[in-house]
Structures are given as structure tokens and as C-alpha cells.
Amino acid sequence: MDICATYERKLQDQQISPPLAAILSLSELCAASNAGTMFELVKALNEGADSLRRNSSNPISLNAGCELFIAFVTLFPHDSVPSASFSDLKMELVKQGQSYVRQALTYRTKIAELAVDFITDDSVILTHSYSRVVMETLLLAHQRSKRISVFVTEARPRGLGVKTADALTAAGIPCTVILDSAVAYAMEKVDFVIVGSEAVVESGGLINAIGSLNIAIIAKAANKPFYALAESYKFHRLFPLSQYDLPSHNPRILSFQTPVEQDRTVEKPSSSASPNTRSVSGALSSITQEQIAKNNPDVDYTRPDLISLVFSDVGSLTPSGESPACFRSLFFFLTRLFL
CATH class of the missing domain: 1.20.120 (Four Helix Bundle (Hemerythrin (Met), subunit A))
Known part of the structure; x- marks a missing residue:
């Protein structure tokens, strides 16, 4: 097959x-x-x-x-x-x-029931990209008549923040999309950050959409809680020490191109191109968003000391207090859930 x-x-x-x-x-x-x-x-x-x-x-x-x-x-x-x-x-x-x-498939509901108690009336929440479990939590808070407002990052290069904003708007939840580069500007108005996850690793850290680390660092500096929601099947037996230890990293990411390589990959603009496309040297440039995305990572690693709590269907966890031995015990327990 x-x-x-x-x-x-x-x-x-x-x-x-x-x-x-x-x-x-x-x-x-x-x-x-x-x-x-x-x-x-x-x-x-x-x-x-x-x-x-x-x-x-x-x-x-x-x-x-x-x-x-x-x-x-x-x-x-x-x-x-x-x-x-x-x-x-x-x-x-x-x-x-x-x-x-x-x-x-019922785990997201369990997580939402656990996390919704941390959402109070008139909360201003910041979320990043698009996450099914985060959406379920926010919608549950709205269904329980909790007044919430949500800042949603644009989440380039995939731009999934717009998908989140559309879903929240359709549900009647006040929200606004902000630039990824405007997170520090908006953080003063935020009560807490809530994000989903690609994986939770043995160190207690989080792998999520690129930009999550930036948000966690800013939230830490502003003394704002940073919550992660993760289904237990996303617990991964990895122990990355840096961004470059992630399985998704490859030599293409953040590579420097020589002028010859750039000439081959950058499309030449037409003679009617806008003056704004000119580089400092005066030459025309047409580097596209797609080309930028190809040279950048999709996910990043957030250290456990930057995460306040991880909400999972097996309970709420404090990442900074976890040990690899505890994680392995939990992983073994998850394999028994099949039975």
C-alpha cells in the first residue's frame, strides 16, 4: 500500500x-x-x-x-x-x-474543560497561528458567556492566524489580527498567551509554529502567563538543546545564497516595476514571500522555563518541573491507553 x-x-x-x-x-x-x-x-x-x-x-x-x-x-x-x-x-x-x-478525538474537549477555568471575564488573550484545541477552548469560554477578546498573530509564512480570526469572528468573539512583529507592542494589553503545539518534548519544552518562541520570550519579559495546550499523543521522545536539534532543521534553512545563486532563483521584474522594488544599490529586486518562506523554518522550540503550564488530557503540567524519567513514565502510560 x-x-x-x-x-x-x-x-x-x-x-x-x-x-x-x-x-x-x-x-x-x-x-x-x-x-x-x-x-x-x-x-x-x-x-x-x-x-x-x-x-x-x-x-x-x-x-x-x-x-x-x-x-x-x-x-x-x-x-x-x-x-x-x-x-x-x-x-x-x-x-x-x-x-x-x-x-x-475527545481529548480536545477534556483539555478545553481544564483550561477554560483559567479564563476569566473580560480577559484579553493572545494566540498564535491556528490550533484546533485552542479554538475549542476559546469557543467553550464563549459558550459559557465569558467575555473575552483575542489578539491573533498573522503567523507568517503560512498565515494561519487569518483562519483563526475568521472562525472566532463567525462565533461572535471580538478579535483582531496583529503583525507577528507587533507582539511586543500588543503584550501590554494582554492578560495571558495561549497556544497549541506540534509536540511536547522530554525537556518539557514546546515545538510549535515559528514565532512561538518570540512570543514566549516577550510574555516572560512582560510577566504574562504563557499557556500551551497539547493532546497527550503529541508527547514526543525528543530532547532538543537548541533550534538546530529539531528533526525539521536542514541546511537549506537560514542559508546564505551567493550572488550567482540569487540571480538564478530571483525572478527579474518587468520594466514597469514599482520604484519600491529597488534595492539600496539601485538594482531591481523581486524576492517573493514564497522564496523567503523556503529559506525559513516552519516551527521553533520554546524552552520549558518560558512556559507557565501545559494543559493536556492527562492533566495540567508544569514543564520546568518535569524530568526525562517522568516523561518516559508518562509515554509508557500512553501506550497502555490503547488497551
């Missing part, structure tokens, strides 16, 4: 996030596999996960789902299936994976 095509098909469902799409894709691979032993099955699943990682520009979030499912398969007790047939065992694994995804 084409696991990458299966993964893309699963993502067509707006409720399915990359980790859950990865779990469903590996479940289907499990059913289609000709493996006759557990060793062969785990090998096939690892190869499928590698294929998904290679074909994704940002594999961090989907990799969290792959690791969780493969760990579950490895730890699955064989004696829980009465039949001695390995085919029956594989089908049981598929059923468990699909059952977990159905259960995981």
Missing part, C-alpha cells in the same frame, strides 16, 4: 491531526502487511514511518504518532488474543489503533 497517500487521505478530515493520521495509516499498513512474525511486522511499521518522515517537510508531529503506535505494537500482550493466528493478532492491533483514534 502507498502509506503516504493513505496519510494524506486521512488528513482530509479536518478533525484528524497529523499524529492521529499517522496512527490510522500505520494501522492500515498493519492490516495490509504480509508479515508472519512480530519482528517482521515491527520492521514493516518502522519502514512505513520512515517513508512518512521522508515525505514530510515537518515530520515532528506525525512522528509522535508513529512512535506511540509502534511502541504499543511492541508492548502488546500476545495472550490477549484467544486465537493463535497471527492474522487475528494483526486485526486486533488494527482495531485497537482505530479505537484509540476515536477516543483521542
Whole structure:
């Protein structure tokens, strides 16, 4: 089977996030596999996960789902299936994976119920980019008649802040889109920051849309709480020490181009181009937003000391107090949630 095509098909469902799409894709691979032993099955699943990682520009979030499912398969007790047939065992694994995804779709509601108690009347909230769990939390606060106003960052290069603002406006929540570079300007009016996550790592830090680190640093300087919302299936066994330790980093990001390379990649403007396109040297320039985005990262890493709380379906966590040993215990517990 084409696991990458299966993964893309699963993502067509707006409720399915990359980790859950990865779990469903590996479940289907499990059913289609000709493996006759557990060793062969785990090998096939690892190869499928590698294929998904290679074909994704940002594999961090989907990799969290792959690791969780493969760990579950490895730890699955064989004696829980009465039949001695390995085919029956594989089908049981598929059923468990699909059952977990159905259960995981309720996690956002659990997180929203936990986080909404921290939202008081007349709160001014800053959020970044677009997050399903953040949207659910804000909409729940609005449904409970809490008066809130929301600043939403533009979140370039993907510009997903506009999607958040459209959804909030449609729900009747006052909001305004601000420039990413205007976060420090707006922070004085903000009561707290609330963001989603691509992954929560072993250090207790957060991987999220690029710009999250900037916001966290500014919030810390302004003594404003910085809250992160993360479903437990986004807990990832990574321990980055810097931005350059992230799996999504590659030599292309923030690379310096030589003048020869720039001549090849920059499109020459027409003779009628606006004077504003002229560079300091007087030469015409037409560097596009797409070209800028290709040379910049999609996500960044926020240190745990900058995060006030992480709200998850397994409770509210204080990132700066977490240890790798505690994280590994939690990861093991999550693999048991399949059962």
C-alpha cells in the first residue's frame, strides 16, 4: 500500500491531526502487511514511518504518532488474543489503533474543560497561528458567556492566524489580527498567551509554529502567563538543546545564497516595476514571500522555563518541573491507553 497517500487521505478530515493520521495509516499498513512474525511486522511499521518522515517537510508531529503506535505494537500482550493466528493478532492491533483514534478525538474537549477555568471575564488573550484545541477552548469560554477578546498573530509564512480570526469572528468573539512583529507592542494589553503545539518534548519544552518562541520570550519579559495546550499523543521522545536539534532543521534553512545563486532563483521584474522594488544599490529586486518562506523554518522550540503550564488530557503540567524519567513514565502510560 502507498502509506503516504493513505496519510494524506486521512488528513482530509479536518478533525484528524497529523499524529492521529499517522496512527490510522500505520494501522492500515498493519492490516495490509504480509508479515508472519512480530519482528517482521515491527520492521514493516518502522519502514512505513520512515517513508512518512521522508515525505514530510515537518515530520515532528506525525512522528509522535508513529512512535506511540509502534511502541504499543511492541508492548502488546500476545495472550490477549484467544486465537493463535497471527492474522487475528494483526486485526486486533488494527482495531485497537482505530479505537484509540476515536477516543483521542475527545481529548480536545477534556483539555478545553481544564483550561477554560483559567479564563476569566473580560480577559484579553493572545494566540498564535491556528490550533484546533485552542479554538475549542476559546469557543467553550464563549459558550459559557465569558467575555473575552483575542489578539491573533498573522503567523507568517503560512498565515494561519487569518483562519483563526475568521472562525472566532463567525462565533461572535471580538478579535483582531496583529503583525507577528507587533507582539511586543500588543503584550501590554494582554492578560495571558495561549497556544497549541506540534509536540511536547522530554525537556518539557514546546515545538510549535515559528514565532512561538518570540512570543514566549516577550510574555516572560512582560510577566504574562504563557499557556500551551497539547493532546497527550503529541508527547514526543525528543530532547532538543537548541533550534538546530529539531528533526525539521536542514541546511537549506537560514542559508546564505551567493550572488550567482540569487540571480538564478530571483525572478527579474518587468520594466514597469514599482520604484519600491529597488534595492539600496539601485538594482531591481523581486524576492517573493514564497522564496523567503523556503529559506525559513516552519516551527521553533520554546524552552520549558518560558512556559507557565501545559494543559493536556492527562492533566495540567508544569514543564520546568518535569524530568526525562517522568516523561518516559508518562509515554509508557500512553501506550497502555490503547488497551
